[in-house]
Amino acid sequence: MGGGEGSTARELLRHNTIDQVIIYDIDEEVVDFCKSYLVANGKTFCNPRLRVIINDARAELEAGEERFDVIVGDLADPIDGGPCYKLYTKFFYDFTVKPRPKEGGIFVTQAGPAGIFRHTEVFSSIYNTLRQLTTFADVATYTAHIPSYADIWGWVMVKIITLS
Numbered sequence: 685m686g687g688g689e690g691s692t693a694r695e696l697l698r699h700n701t702i703d704q705v706i707i708y709d710i711d712e713e714v715v716d717f718c719k720s721y722l723v724a725n726g727k728t729f730c731n732p733r734l735r736v737i738i739n740d741a742r743a744e745l746e747a748g749e750e751r752f753d754v755i756v757g758d759l760a761d762p763i764d765g766g767p768c769y770k771l772y773t774k775f776f777y778d779f780t781v782k783p784r785p786k787e788g789g790i791f792v793t794q795a796g797p798a799g800i801f802r803h804t805e806v807f808s809s810i811y812n813t814l815r816q817l818t819t820f821a822d823v824a825t826y827t828a829h830i831p832s833y834a835d836i837w838g839w840v841m842v843k844i845i846t847l848s
Contacts, residue, residue, distance in 0.1 A: 685741035685742075685745075685755065685756065685758065685759055686707075686708075686741060686757065686758040686759040686760070687707050687709060687756065687758035688711055688714045688718065689715075689718040689722060689725060690715075690719070690722065690725035691724075691725060692756055693705045693725075693731075693734055694725050694727075696756075697728060697731050704735065705731075705733060705734050706734075706735045706736075706737060707735070707736045708739060709736070709737075710738070710739065710767075712738040715736060742780055745780050746780055748784075751784060751785060751786045752784055752786065752789060753785070753786055754785070754790045754791075755781060755784060755785055755790070756792050757791070757792065757794060758793075759772075759794065762809075762810070772793075772809075772813065773813070774816060774817060777813065777814060777820070778817055782844060785844040787844075788843060788844065789843075791842050791844060792839055792841040793839065793840055794838075795807045795810040795811065795825070795838040796810070796837070797833070797835045797836065797837065798825070798827045798835075798836050799835050799836035807838040810840050811823070811838075814840055814842055820843070820844060820845065821842070821845045822842065822843040823840065823841075824840070824841050824842070825838055826838070826841065827839070
């Protein structure tokens with residue numbers, strides 16, 4: 685979901701065990717710009733294992749039948765009223781994300797600044813939202829220093845349990 689600049693796809697496609705990466709990104713202009721001018725990701729968009737679908741990730745996940753081993757949310761932060769706000773809600777996670785991974789699949793989302801002074805901006809609320817859902821097990825966080833953000837950045841990862 686998101687990731688139209690190609691960086692997440694680039695990192696996933698480094699692994700030969702990955703059969704296919706699909707980018708669902710709503711902003712065709714960003715994707716086209718990055719294909720043309722973001723040199724670090726230029727080869728990514730030529731990889732035959734990559735499919736780029738220009739559409740709302742939510743709409744694609746809700747309409748599709750495909751199931752995934754891993755779903756990555758590489759979206760803008762959930763700022764109230766922002767373009768991605770609804771992609772960080774309990775409703776979205778429970779009714780749109782949960783049905784899409786294969787049994788035991790993984791969902792991971794970027795969760796914004798996670799340092800000691802800024803983790804309350806969005807990181808803590810994303811983590812707490814995912815912890816509230818009983819169909820997700822093994823909710824875990826991880827962080828890394830991202831020099832271009834000048835901060836510690838966080839992600840939340842969950843293993844999906846499908847209750848049949």
